[in-house]
Amino acid sequence: MRFMATYDLMDTVRNTNQWLGATAQALGSYPAVAMVPNPAFQWLAAWGEVTERAFSRMDTKPDWGIGSVVGEDGRDHLVDVDVELAKPFGDLIHFNVQGRKEMPRKVLLVAPMSGHYATLLRSTVVSLLPDCELYVTDWHNARDIPVSEGKFDVEDYTLYLVDFMKHLGPNTHVIAVCQPAPLALAATAYLAEEDPQAQPRSLTLIGGPIDPDATPTEVTDFGNRVTMGQLEHSMIQRVGFKYKGVGRKVYPGLLQLSSFIAMNVDNHTKAFTDQISRVAKGEASDHDKHNKFYDEYLAVMDMTAEFYLSTVERIFKGLEIAQNKFTVAGKQVDIGKITDVAVKTVEGENDDISAPGQCVAALDLCTGLPDSLKASHLEPGAGHYGIFAGKGWRNNIRPLVLEFIDANSGPRVVAGKDTQAKAG
Incomplete structure (x- = not known):
């Protein structure tokens, strides 16, 4: 009480x-x-x-506020936000541009679950929508999810991404922004072993803490200074009587x-x-x-307590992704099993949340991936927000990401052979 x-x-x-x-x-x-x-x-x-x-x-949850987009024909096309796949803790939504033929670039934009709604990526969505068939992970406020729906931790988050990738099919290009970057990498590795044909064509990781110890910041220092008991005692509360999730433990x-x-x-x-x-x-x-x-x-x-605590304990303190020791449902996920998914990392020179070095560490973990399918970019002068929504994103990073997607949209390369990915 x-x-x-x-x-x-x-x-x-x-x-x-x-x-x-x-x-x-x-x-x-x-x-x-x-x-x-x-x-x-x-x-x-x-x-x-x-x-x-x-x-x-x-x-209040903000509205996406994206009424229309200009198509190749020069006309304004209305935009509907449709729920493609509904789940208790988050939906896969599709920005359906009316009257426009399906775009060849199918992109899954993985939004962070770090205290803000997916609408934090509104400007990112607006910039990609004219050129892509865009899908976004729309996470729910934990206070509105009944306790009867059970828990939701980093493993459940990873399995949600696995389900979303399977649903969209193998011709999908995944862009993960900040917090979900290590879990998107783990989800891709999970598919590499469990269902290789469902893997995305490319994976772009933007400012994510793949290896938080690579370049310590105030965020990583805080995680190392406090114990899990202190975090649970000081940060975790139960949802009050006003909401559907009454009694659920959350990080408010x-x-x-x-x-x-x-x-x-x-x-x-x-x-x-x-x-x-x-x-x-x-x-x-x-x-x-x-x-x-x-x-x-x-x-x-609000975030579920188990998601917040498991993120701190396993991603930041335990370095399970950085050391390739992450497990899902009792089975270790081997990032080295990724062999034919192109991986690109993006970092900001002045990022004080996920500092340069933390995200690019993903490339070293992909030991089974040829160098030809690896890429990285460090944006000069950009802070954390600027690498996915600011001037650096609009002028430099976005064009590079689209080029990377196009360069890896042909036949899939496996062990030196070309194999055409099946349409999803």
Whole structure:
């Protein structure tokens, strides 16, 4: 009950701040206030508007907001987001572009389960959609999943990726962003042994912690400093009575958000102070740069406790992927069994979350893969976010990834022989 009460308390604090913001905005905007020539009321309304918006976003899953895409014919084609394969902890969704013939590039974009919704990759999706038949892993908020659905840890996550790859077929190109990179590598290795014909054609790993010890960061240092008991005691709570997942142990999104903000508290404080000033002066807009970023950044989701704890224990502390000792359902997954799936790694020079060296370590683990099917790229000056959504992604990385996909879309090469992959 203590953990459940703490969860409800955090939700109450969020709800209270949202109410305070809405109240302040209403009071500061009251028509009679206009008769009083005091700028304090303008600042009160501005503070309320920014505060209410910020705290309300923490409880809402953002919409993809992708209405249409321009096709090769120069026309706008409407985009539907269809559920291709539904599962309790996450769906495989398809961005179905109406009136457009199926694109030759079939891409599975694996979104991270690290506190934010898959919509964090919205700009990545927008950039790939004109050139690809795009599928995305849409993970669910753990607070909304009944306890009766069971557990969900790193092994279950890996098996979800296996099922998604099997469903899409062997002509799929997988792009894994950040957290899922080591598990996408493990899923591909799992298929290499269990169902080789279902393996994807290529695997692009972007800023993922394949070997967290290769280049230590604040994230990896934190994982090494604390014990698993300390993590479970301080980070894990039970979902409160308000949600369908009541009683489920989770790492709450609100708690994760406080950690995210604490890493750059000065920058966030300045950003919100500046935004309040802009609103008070009438210089802000509903979809300005600040709101576009924070509407997504503040929208957080709960992770299952077992997924969070097993990620820290097995990926960061135990280095099971880095040492090729990862097991799924009691069976060791041998990354060296990958022999005909092209693998590319992408890193950012200034990435302070998955620093350069952590992701490229995947290529050394692929001992059965010829060098001709390995590639890597280090983006100069790019931080973590910039390697999948910023200027570096748009101008440099995206074209390289599409070239890599095209270069590995022909007949599959196995042990020196060409074999045409069966259509999925």
